Amino acid sequence: MHISLKREIKRSHFGQAGLAILALVVIAAIFAPLLSGYEPTATSVNSLQAPSAAHWLGTNHVGQDIWSQLLYGARTSLAVGFGVGILSLILSIIFGVSAALIGGIYDQIIMRIVDALIVIPMIIIVILVAAYIRPDLPVIILLLSALSWQGGARVIRAQALSLKQSGHIAAARGMGAGQVYVALKHIVPDLGPILLVEFIYGVRRAVFIQAGLAFLGIGDPMQVSWGTMMRDAMSYSYLNVWQWWLIPAGVALSLTIIGLTFVSHAAESVLDPRLRGEAVA
Amino acid sequence: MLEIKNLRVSYGTDAVLTGVDLEIKAGETLAIIGESGAGKTTLGLSIMRLAEASVTGEICFKGKDLLRLSGDEMRALRWDAIAMVFQNVNNVLNPVHNCLEQVAEPLVAHRHAGKKYAREKAGELLARFGLPRQRFKAYPHQLSGGEQQRVLLAMSLVLDPDLLIMDEPLSSLDVTTREELGELLKQNGGSNARLVISHDLDTAARLAGRLAVLYGGRIVETGPTVAVLENPRHPYTRALVRAYPNMTTVKDLQGIKGRMTRPVSGCAFHPRCTQAITKCKTEIPPLVRHEGRAVACHRGGIITLLATENLARSFGAIKAVDGVSLAIAAGETLALVGQSGSGKTTLAKTIMGLHQPQAGAVYLEGKKVTDRKKAFYRRVQMIFQNPGESLSHRLSVLELVTEPLDIQRIGTKAERREKAIRTIGEVELSTEERFLDTYPHHLSGGELQRVAIARALALDPDLLIADEPTAFLDASVGAKILKLLLNLQENRGLSLLYITHDIAAARKVSDRIAVMLAGKIVESGPSARVVAAPQQDYTRRLLASAASLH
Numbered sequence: 080m081h082i083s084l085k086r087e088i089k090r091s092h093f094g095q096a097g098l099a100i101l102a103l104v105v106i107a108a109i110f111a112p113l114l115s116g117y118e119p120t121a122t123s124v125n126s127l128q129a130p131s132a133a134h135w136l137g138t139n140h141v142g143q144d145i146w147s148q149l150l151y152g153a154r155t156s157l158a159v160g161f162g163v164g165i166l167s168l169i170l171s172i173i174f175g176v177s178a179a180l181i182g183g184i185y186d187q188i189i190m191r192i193v194d195a196l197i198v199i200p201m202i203i204i205v206i207l208v209a210a211y212i213r214p215d216l217p218v219i220i221l222l223l224s225a226l227s228w229q230g231g232a233r234v235i236r237a238q239a240l241s242l243k244q245s246g247h248i249a250a251a252r253g254m255g256a257g258q259v260y261v262a263l264k265h266i267v268p269d270l271g272p273i274l275l276v277e278f279i280y281g282v283r284r285a286v287f288i289q290a291g292l293a294f295l296g297i298g299d300p301m302q303v304s305w306g307t308m309m310r311d312a313m314s315y316s317y318l319n320v321w322q323w324w325l326i327p328a329g330v331a332l333s334l335t336i337i338g339l340t341f342v343s344h345a346a347e348s349v350l351d352p353r354l355r356g357e358a359v360a
Numbered sequence: 361m362l363e364i365k366n367l368r369v370s371y372g373t374d375a376v377l378t379g380v381d382l383e384i385k386a387g388e389t390l391a392i393i394g395e396s397g398a399g400k401t402t403l404g405l406s407i408m409r410l411a412e413a414s415v416t417g418e419i420c421f422k423g424k425d426l427l428r429l430s431g432d433e434m435r436a437l438r439w440d441a442i443a444m445v446f447q448n449v450n451n452v453l454n455p456v457h458n459c460l461e462q463v464a465e466p467l468v469a470h471r472h473a474g475k476k477y478a479r480e481k482a483g484e485l486l487a488r489f490g491l492p493r494q495r496f497k498a499y500p501h502q503l504s505g506g507e508q509q510r511v512l513l514a515m516s517l518v519l520d521p522d523l524l525i526m527d528e529p530l531s532s533l534d535v536t537t538r539e540e541l542g543e544l545l546k547q548n549g550g551s552n553a554r555l556v557i558s559h560d561l562d563t564a565a566r567l568a569g570r571l572a573v574l575y576g577g578r579i580v581e582t583g584p585t586v587a588v589l590e591n592p593r594h595p596y597t598r599a600l601v602r603a604y605p606n607m608t609t610v611k612d613l614q615g616i617k618g619r620m621t622r623p624v625s626g627c628a629f630h631p632r633c634t635q636a637i638t639k640c641k642t643e644i645p646p647l648v649r650h651e652g653r654a655v656a657c658h659r660g661g662i663i664t665l666l667a668t669e670n671l672a673r674s675f676g677a678i679k680a681v682d683g684v685s686l687a688i689a690a691g692e693t694l695a696l697v698g699q700s701g702s703g704k705t706t707l708a709k710t711i712m713g714l715h716q717p718q719a720g721a722v723y724l725e726g727k728k729v730t731d732r733k734k735a736f737y738r739r740v741q742m743i744f745q746n747p748g749e750s751l752s753h754r755l756s757v758l759e760l761v762t763e764p765l766d767i768q769r770i771g772t773k774a775e776r777r778e779k780a781i782r783t784i785g786e787v788e789l790s791t792e793e794r795f796l797d798t799y800p801h802h803l804s805g806g807e808l809q810r811v812a813i814a815r816a817l818a819l820d821p822d823l824l825i826a827d828e829p830t831a832f833l834d835a836s837v838g839a840k841i842l843k844l845l846l847n848l849q850e851n852r853g854l855s856l857l858y859i860t861h862d863i864a865a866a867r868k869v870s871d872r873i874a875v876m877l878a879g880k881i882v883e884s885g886p887s888a889r890v891v892a893a894p895q896q897d898y899t900r901r902l903l904a905s906a907a908s909l910h
Contacts (some may be wrong), residue, residue, distance in 0.1 A: 246749030250812075253712050253744075254764035254819070255737035268754055 091348060097341025104335050108153040117144035119151040119303045127315070129323055137323040139308075140315060148303050149327050155304040156286045156335060159220055163285035166224035168278045171231030172270070176262045178232070179239035189232070196229035202288065209297040219298055223285050231277040238273055239266050272346060279343035283336055290332050305332045361386045361553040362407070362523055367417035369399070369406050375623060376402045376413070378577035381647060384523070389554040391568030391585065393561065393600065397620055398574045400557045401447060404525045407555070408444050409434050421523065440470050443521040445512050447528045453500035453508060459486060460496045463515045470519055485514040489544050506537040513541070517548060527557045530566070542566040561604045565589060573597045576620065576628025578644070581661075583653030590886065593653065593661030595691065595853075596629045610867040610888050611693070612843075614850045627658065634853015635659055635690045663725060665690045665855045666711070666740065666823050671720035673710045674879075680706040682879030683720065688823060691849065693856040695866035695887065697902060698876035704859045705745065707876070708825045711857075712742050734768055741816035742825040746832060747808040751800045751815075757784065758796035761814045768819060780818055787814040787844060806837035813844065817852075824848075825857040830865065842869050864906040867891045875899045 089095065107114065117134075123142035130137045136145035178189040205222060208214075214222060242248065248265050256264075267274075292298055293306025300307065305328040312325035364382040368375065376399040384390045394400050405411035407419055409426060419426040421442065426434065446452050453462055463482035467473040473481070486496060489510040500508060509529070516524055529545070530538045545567060556567050564571055565585055572582040573594065581594035592598040599616040601609065618632040627633070630640040639658045647656040655661040667687040673680055680703040688694045696704050709715045711722055713732035722729045729736060741764075744750035751760055761780040770776060785791045787810045800808060809829060816824055826845065830838030846869055848854050860866050866873055867887050874884035875898065883896045894900045 246744050246746060247752040249709070249714055250742075250744055250750040250815070251752075251763065251767065252714055253737060253742045254767045254815075255732075255734035256767045260767060265752060 091345035093341040094345030097338045097343075097345065100334055100338030101342065104153050104157065104331075104338065107150050108157050111147070111150035111154060115144060115147035115150050117147040119143060119147045120301070127318065136327050139311060139324055145308070145324055145327060148308055149305070149331055151303040152305040152308060152328065153331065153335075155216065155302060156289060156332070158216065159223070159289040160282040160286040160335075160339075162220040163223045163227065164278050164282035166220065167228040167281045167285075168231060168274060170224060170228035171235050171277060172267060172274070174228065175232035175235030176239045176266055176270075177258075179236045179243055180258050180262060180266070186236075190236070193229040193233050196226065197233075201226045202291070205288070205292060206295065206297055209292065213299070214297075215299050216302060219289065219292070220285075223288060227281060227284060231281065234273060234277060235270060238270055242266050242269050275346050276343055279339055279346060283339040283343065286332070286335055286339070305329075361388075361422065362555075363418075363420040364407075365418040365420070367403070367406060367415070367419065369402050369411060369413050369415050371413045376577055377406070378628075379417075379644075380574070380577070380579055382572060382579065382582075384553045384555060386522070386553050387551050388570060389556060389568040390570045390572060391556040391558060391564035392572050392574050393558060393564050394574035395600075395620060396559055399577050400559070400574055401527055403574070404444060404527050404555065404557050407523075407525060408438060408442060410444075439466060439521070440519055441521055442523045442525070443516040443519065444525040445516045445527060445529055447531075452512060455500050458497045458499050459491065459503070459511050462500075462511060463518050466515065466519050482514070482518060485518055486511065488548055489514045490540060506533050506541070509533060509537075509541065513545065521552055523553045523555065525555045525557065526567075528560070528563070529556065529558075530563045531558060531560050538562075539566075561589065561601065562606065573600070576622065576624060578628060578656060579647055579654075580629065580656045581654065582647070587653065593655045594629075594657055595633050595635060595662055598662060598691070599632075608888050610891055611871060612846055612868055614846060617851050627656070635663055662692070663690045664688070665725060666857075667723040667726075668707075668711060669721050669723065671707065671710055671722065672718050672879075673706055673715050674718060675706075679703075679879045681710055681717075684876075684879070684881055685720075686874060686881065686884075688855050688857055690822065690855055691853040692872065693846075693849065693858055693870040695858045695860060695863075695870035695873045696876055697860055697863050697866050697873055699861055699902075702876045703879040704861075704876055705827055708742060708827050708857065708859055711825065712740065737764075737821075738768060738819050739821055740823045740825065741819060741821035743809075743812050743816050743827060743829050745827045747805070747812040748800065748832070750812060751808060753800055756797045756799055757789075757803075757811055760800070760811055761818050764815060764818045770819075780814075783814045783818045784811075786817065786848075787811075789814065804837075805833050806841065809833060809837075809841055810844070813841070813848075817848065820852075821854070823855040823857065825859070827859045828861070829858075830860075830862075838865075845869065862906065863891070863902045864908075875902065 121143065123138065125134070125138050126140050126142040128134055128138045134144050134146065136149065138144055174189050178186040204226060208222060212218065248261055251261055251265055289304070290306035293302070293304045294310045296310060308328035309325055312321045312328070315321045315324070362384040364380055367377055367380040369377040380403060382390070392400050392403060402411055402413070406415050407426065415427060417427070421437070457465065460479055460482050463486055464475070464478035467478035467481060468475060483496060487493065491507060491510045495503070495507065503511065513529065530541060533541065556564060558564055568585050570582065571585040571588045572579050573596065575596050581588060581592065581597045588597060589601060592601055602611065602614040603616060605613060616632055621631060624631060626642045627640045627645050630636040633640065637658065643658065645656045645658045647654045664687045669685050670683045671681055672683050684707055686694065696707065698704050706715060710717050724736065724739065755763065758777070758780055761784055762776050765771065765776040765779060771779065781791050781796070784796070789795065789807065789810050800811070803811065829845070830841055833841060842865065845856060849856060858866065858870055863873070870887045872884060873887045873890040874881050875890070875896065876882070877898050883890060883894065883899050890899060891903065894903060
């Protein structure tokens with residue numbers, strides 16, 4: 080069972096490619112102010128320009144620099160992605176592990192909630208809720224987290240149930256260990272690879288959904304994001320400059336998601352094939 | 361016949377006997393058992409008033425206190441009414457008299473008998489003790505040790521004393537002579553009372569109907585010989601029996617930790633006792649009588665550490681544990697023997713609280729265990745069947761052994777580490793830094809099991825439940841693990857519930873065996889009895905299929 084996740088991901092070609100892409104996106108997000116001379120929200124009179132030396136990717140309808148928007152859009156995507164990834168993973172662990180350890184009626188209740196959340200399409204709820212509360216970015220993160228822990232919880236519960244039977248957990252109980260100790264010291268560490276896969280899966284989904292919501296115009300319209308860029312570009316499709324505006328955002332979003340997919344693919348291959356089936360489900 | 365009350369004997373400042381109470385009735389043989397230095401011989405000499413020591417208390421012989429008699433009165437009784445056979449044969453016989461003269465002499469001297477009558481009587485006694493007639497004229501230096509002993513015994517009985525004290529009467533003899541003389545002594549018993557002094561349990565078992573165990577100058581246990589030896593109540597008596605090589609017990613020999621020291625406050629045995637409490641250090645326990653036996657112990661003798669009562673646990677329709685009542689005494693090994701699927705592991709896990717019992721109860725030192733708090737696990741620990749599985753692969757050896765201390769929050773971090781390292785040393789593993797940082801998958805099966813044992817011992821439990829501790833090991837490693845467990849028992853007074861399918865191993869390590877079949881205990885008793893005279897067909901089957909080299 081001693082598998083170095085880092086080593087396995089680095090060894091796989093998918094993993095290498097995915098990590099390289101993600102590194103690019105992260106660098107773009109972190110160093111956005113250095114890589115671009117313009118504020119992403121600064122408007123100018125030079126609207127709807129094609130790429131030039133001054134504006135590498137041109138400008139939009141209010142004269143904002145598209146290259147700059149692209150870089151700052153990475154910040155939004157990653158913030159939502161990793162924020163939701165971490166929060167929903169924590170929720171998955173709390174509910175999945177506690178359901179497995181406590182069992183009984185508590186387990187039944189948690190699992191029925193999971194079933195319900197899986198059946199109800201998340202995007203509809205988010206649209207409805209967002210329509211009412213006009214959420215800013217942190218609220219989007221909370222909302223998406225609250226609605227996307229169920230799949231992970233189910234996988235984690237299944238794994239925790241099998242771990243619960245293992246000898247070292249019986250031994251720890253035989254030393255007088257309580258549920259919390261067993262969960263933190265013996266179950267969560269052994270979930271390792273599953274947690275990584277679930278996390279990347281959550282990040283990928285969140286990036287995609289955030290872009291979708293922005294594209295639909297839900298959330299703060301002033302927030303620089305790839306989804307917003309694509310939505311604005313689409314509304315200028317009757318002019319033949321829109322492609323300079325739409326394509327970079329689309330490519331950036333696709334690349335990010337591909338990068339995440341590659342990494343999660345590499346991480347999954349580390350897992351036991353038996354577990355892999357569950358993790359993908 | 362003889363009643364001793366609060367006898368205290370000291371040589372100068374050395375108190376040898378510190379309050380002995382004894383009673384011997386006419387026709388009865390009482391054996392005094394104890395290690396050398398316990399004060400056995402001093403006791404015999406004190407009764408004879410031959411001890412050159414200060415003696416206080418009462419020694420009532422036929423209602424007269426011997427300690428209050430004048431020298432002349434005592435001389436009249438000595439040999440005539442109270443005789444003693446001394447320990448060291450060689451110096452006792454007079455080298456210038458032949459056997460017949462030796463034995464006849466007391467009759468002439470004490471009873472003023474005629475020489476002819478005296479010789480006839482002596483010859484008769486010598487013959488009864490199996491000395492061939494042609495050896496009657498032999499001188500002491502011409503006799504073998506066994507023959508000398510025969511002469512001595514004949515001599516001591518020639519005056520038909522009311523009380524005969526025999527100090528190690530059979531100890532220096534070979535086994536066949538011992539057997540023969542033992543028989544002869546019994547046959548020539550008569551109505552006199554006898555006091556046999558010996559360190560040898562066999563002598564006591566052969567000659568005496570009653571047994572008194574002497575330790576540190578006091579009687580710690582008395583009772584009928586068979587009962588005391590089969591079911592000792594005092595920890596010291598049990599330790600003596602365990603240390604004595606014999607054909608009855610089947611468990612491996614075990615010594616007694618430490619050695620006898622004097623003087624000791626409170627109970628003399630407490631420094632070596634494995635169930636001592638604070639009271640034992642300060643107060644001398646009185647000899648308490650109960651059903652014809654008596655034990656001097658503040659804890660009422662060997663305590664019952666853990667007991668189960670009608671414990672039941674089923675899985676669906678399968679009754680894995682079906683009304684099991686067991687008792688495990690402090691410092692004893694109970695082997696739970698049965699085929700796989702008989703419910704042994706379920707029983708162990710139910711005791712540990714890893715399965716909830718559906719009926720029945722578990723008692724720890726007589727108190728019902730309702731809610732298994734951390735305190736319970738400090739006293740009862742378990743070694744699981746497969747050490748590879750029960751040890752988390754994420755923790756190093758040191759972390760594994762420290763884990764129970766962490767869970768129980770015992771001491772500071774440094775203290776836990778130190779304790780863990782000490783325990784690792786105790787199970788005969790390396791305590792080098794490099795080994796402590798090793799992860800379980802780099803260890804051999806034997807090492808894994810030792811780590812598992814160390815982890816269970818880190819909390820200093822009183823009871824260790826060992827579930828098939830040798831099942832995954834080859835024979836030589838398994839043997840070492842069993843030896844280790846026995847040594848731990850000797851040194852810590854650990855009680856063991858040893859779970860195994862292997863009755864051959866069980867008989868080597870256990871005091872008692874309980875045979876389990878389909879969730880029930882079908883037979884239980886002292887290991888020797890279960891193995892030698894099984895009552896149940898299933899036990900016979902287990903024995904028949906056990907490992908054998910023939």
